[in-house]
Amino acid sequence: MAPTLLTGNVAAAWGARLARVDYVPAFPITPQTEIIETLGAWVDSGDMPGRMVTLESEHSMLTAAGAAAATGVRVFSATSSQGLLHAMEMIYTVAGWRAPFVLVNVSRGLASPITLEADHNDVLAARDSGFLQIHCADCQEVVDGVLLAYRLAEDPAVRLPVMVNLDGFYLSFTREPVNLPDPAEVAQFLQPFDPGAIRFAASAPESQAVAVLGGSPYSYFRYETHLAAQNAVSVYGDIAGEFRERFGRERGAVEAYQTEDAEVVFFMMGSFATKAREAVDRLREAGQRVGLLRPRLLRPYPADIIAGALEGVSGVAVIDQNLSVGQGGVLHTELSAALYGREGAPAVLTSFIGGLGGREISPEEFYQMAAVTRQAVETGVTPPPRLLYTETELREIRKLQSVALVERDETSPRGGAGKPPGEEDKQ
Amino acid sequence: MASRVLGTALFRSGFTVQDAPKYGAERRGAPIFSTVRAARGASEGETINERGIIHRPDLVVVADDTLLAIPAAGTLQGIDPDTVVLVNSRESADTWRHRLNLQGELLILPAGSEVEDRADLPHIGATCAGAAACLLGVIEPEALTTAIDEELGPLGEEAVAENRENASAAFEAMIAHRGIVTEGAAVPAKDYEPPAWVELPVDDASIAAPDIRAAANSVQVRTGLWRTLRPVIDYDLCGKCWWVCSTFCPDSAIAVEGDKPVIDYDHCKGCMVCVGICPPHAIGSIPEYLAQQREQQTIEEGEADGTDPADR
Ligand code: SF4
Ligand code: SF4
Numbered sequence: 138m139a140p141t142l143l144t145g146n147v148a149a150a151w152g153a154r155l156a157r158v159d160y161v162p163a164f165p166i167t168p169q170t171e172i173i174e175t176l177g178a179w180v181d182s183g184d185m186p187g188r189m190v191t192l193e194s195e196h197s198m199l200t201a202a203g204a205a206a207a208t209g210v211r212v213f214s215a216t217s218s219q220g221l222l223h224a225m226e227m228i229y230t231v232a233g234w235r236a237p238f239v240l241v242n243v244s245r246g247l248a249s250p251i252t253l254e255a256d257h258n259d260v261l262a263a264r265d266s267g268f269l270q271i272h273c274a275d276c277q278e279v280v281d282g283v284l285l286a287y288r289l290a291e292d293p294a295v296r297l298p299v300m301v302n303l304d305g306f307y308l309s310f311t312r313e314p315v316n317l318p319d320p321a322e323v324a325q326f327l328q329p330f331d332p333g334a335i336r337f338a339a340s341a342p343e344s345q346a347v348a349v350l351g352g353s354p355y356s357y358f359r360y361e362t363h364l365a366a367q368n369a370v371s372v373y374g375d376i377a378g379e380f381r382e383r384f385g386r387e388r389g390a391v392e393a394y395q396t397e398d399a400e401v402v403f404f405m406m407g408s409f410a411t412k413a414r415e416a417v418d419r420l421r422e423a424g425q426r427v428g429l430l431r432p433r434l435l436r437p438y439p440a441d442i443i444a445g446a447l448e449g450v451s452g453v454a455v456i457d458q459n460l461s462v463g464q465g466g467v468l469h470t471e472l473s474a475a476l477y478g479r480e481g482a483p484a485v486l487t488s489f490i491g492g493l494g495g496r497e498i499s500p501e502e503f504y505q506m507a508a509v510t511r512q513a514v515e516t517g518v519t520p521p522p523r524l525l526y527t528e529t530e531l532r533e534i535r536k537l538q539s540v541a542l543v544e545r546d547e548t549s550p551r552g553g554a555g556k557p558p559g560e561e562d563k564q
Numbered sequence: 565m566a567s568r569v570l571g572t573a574l575f576r577s578g579f580t581v582q583d584a585p586k587y588g589a590e591r592r593g594a595p596i597f598s599t600v601r602a603a604r605g606a607s608e609g610e611t612i613n614e615r616g617i618i619h620r621p622d623l624v625v626v627a628d629d630t631l632l633a634i635p636a637a638g639t640l641q642g643i644d645p646d647t648v649v650l651v652n653s654r655e656s657a658d659t660w661r662h663r664l665n666l667q668g669e670l671l672i673l674p675a676g677s678e679v680e681d682r683a684d685l686p687h688i689g690a691t692c693a694g695a696a697a698c699l700l701g702v703i704e705p706e707a708l709t710t711a712i713d714e715e716l717g718p719l720g721e722e723a724v725a726e727n728r729e730n731a732s733a734a735f736e737a738m739i740a741h742r743g744i745v746t747e748g749a750a751v752p753a754k755d756y757e758p759p760a761w762v763e764l765p766v767d768d769a770s771i772a773a774p775d776i777r778a779a780a781n782s783v784q785v786r787t788g789l790w791r792t793l794r795p796v797i798d799y800d801l802c803g804k805c806w807w808v809c810s811t812f813c814p815d816s817a818i819a820v821e822g823d824k825p826v827i828d829y830d831h832c833k834g835c836m837v838c839v840g841i842c843p844p845h846a847i848g849s850i851p852e853y854l855a856q857q858r859e860q861q862t863i864e865e866g867e868a869d870g871t872d873p874a875d876r
Contacts, residue, residue, distance in 0.1 A: 505758050527762065
């Protein structure tokens with residue numbers, strides 16, 4: 138089929154439509170709402186069979202999604218940011234049910250301060266839940282990712298819900314050419330859901346997800362979930378292989394771009410990774426051996442595949458579009474853990490925090506991150522983690538603070554409770 | 565909408581395209597911007613890797629010239645002498661070139677003639693897309709109209725026809741400048757300026773938390789600057805229902821003073837919610853520039869005859 142221009146949100150909706158989902162519990166939230174609006178219009182017009190129900194909150198939405206999946210039907214839902222957090226109790230709960238379905242998350246930074254643009258702290262808040270995670274870098278990957286996610290979730294060796302993540306604004310509202318897979322081909326790739334033992338019938342009552350008392354049965358069930366998630370690395374590899382055969386697109390657990398002979402590699406995920414791809418091209422033109430490694434699959438963590446791709450690389454610039462407060466970047470922490478003690482692992486992992494709340498990462502910054510990492514390799518001294526933040530940005534913040542403080546001086550009964558640094562003794 | 569029409573027109577002309585709007589939590593009446601990127605080589609599978617804001621735009625189209633005066637809008641960010649700036653305005657190119665101290669090319673897309681009825685206002689999105697399509701020089705008029713059909717089809721035939729007409733007229737109006745926009749060359753990596761990164765200092769929580777303790781400071785954000793249409797209450801028609809307009813105004817810009825609703829024009833953003841919602845249709849709208857012209861005249865007449873306009 139000829140490509141069409143689609144936003145990431147509409148691409149996600151197409152993923153659900155092509156997957157022939159039976160049930161869509163929904164609740165709106167910016168920047169996700171376009172997904173459920175699109176699905177709603179299709180259900181209304183009869184273009185898409187299946188049921189769509191709006192719930193009164195994300196918590197109920199996830200409960201409905203998990204419950205429906207536990208009866209053996211194919212379920213799709215979508216949320217973002219605060220909505221995902223509101224549903225968090227059920228995120229852990231339904232993963233433990235081992236009920237497979239697909240949840241799209243449109244990444245948006247978390248409050249406080251409340252904001253709209255993308256970073257990955259929302260989806261990473263769910264990283265320990267038992268949901269598997271596929272991360273997309275462009276709109277084509279969104280539709281492909283949803284199809285892969287159903288295969289992965291429903292695989293008998295896995296049987297876990299899967300989250301497909303796309304960045305708010307940078308993908309959700311951004312149109313790019315997308316090749317919509319042929320429905321007949323999709324039907325071959327993604328057969329009707331075979332629920333096996335997952336079923337529900339009025340005449341055959343059964344209790345799912347019973348309570349346990351005592352650590353022993355609890356440990357058993359939790360660790361079984363973990364083992365199933367670990368199975369998903371090789372299962373995903375097989376599915377991605379089949380996807381490539383059928384649709385001609387490479388969708389492996391990691392994207393390795395120009396890493397083969399690279400000295401320095403950028404390591405990051407999400408849509409800003411395409412900026413890194415562009416930076417790699419520019420840096421290669423300038424004669425630098427730089428590459429990009431991007432995990433598509435974050436849960437399960439494909440540690441061996443990542444380590445293999447980094448063999449022979451001297452330094453990795455890890456760019457985290459997230460912040461574990463009091464610790465640092467999540468990708469940096471996890472990559473360090475995955476590489477520690479491995480022979481031939483890169484000697485240097487530099488850490489950069491960038492793109493929080495959708496903050497731009499400029500070509501000059503990619504250049505500089507590569508330079509800093511190369512220097513660390515040469516000197517053997519790794520610099521401390523760095524927030525990508527410029528003098529100009531700090532000056533703008535100081536300006537806003539001084540406006541706020543002038544007003545506070547004038548209006549607050551306490552008077553000037555604080556002044557920006559350097560302004561203490563000025564009047 | 566302009567970015568989608570232009571994006572689709574480029575896509576139908578054989579380009580790889582990426583287009584995206586960007587806006588905040590404010591919707592109706594609030595400024596938004598959108599970007600369109602295009603690359604040759606769609607058939608060779610060329611992809612566009614950059615995304616988000618465009619650091620060095622080749623063409624900037626300003627649909628509302630009042631935005632040029634709002635620094636926070638950053639309308640002309642990243643332009644260089646090769647950037648073409650197209651402004652939808654009633655002022656002349658020289659006026660804007662002088663005001664903005666611009667070196668590069670600045671063109672005017674003449675703003676619609678004076679209309680009293682909002683329904684008669686030209687559809688600025690399609691108009692801007694039509695003008696931009698001409699300036700780019702790589703879009704044939706047919707691709708432009710196809711794009712409008714595709715993007716506006718769901719709005720019905722009438723809307724499509726009207727927008728086609730406006731876009732084509734704008735395309736024709738720019739014909740002398742067809743193809744004036746040139747592709748800016750990418751700066752080679754070796755010429756990059758290193759970013760001036762700073763170490764964030766540890767600030768006292770009293771300033772480092774996103775709290776606003778100053779009372780009533782939103783008054784200082786003059787959302788009235790965004791307005792392109794001004795709602796005007798006709799007190800002869802107003803039934804003094806007292807709350808409908810005031811309750812539904814998303815910016816709380818209508819207060820009930822005494823027994824009548826009064827619009828605070830410093831903060832009315834011109835979303836037209838009140839115009840649509842007033843039960844006896846007592847709120848009309850006039851283009852903001854006309855309202856300002858009339859105010860100016862009133863003030864000048866007042867200066868001439870020595871009376872205070874407020875007293876009349
Ligand atoms: S006064 Fe009317 S036009 Fe102005 S912001 Fe309020 S509702 Fe919108
Ligand atoms: S809604 Fe209309 S009738 Fe009611 S107070 Fe406002 S202007 Fe008057």
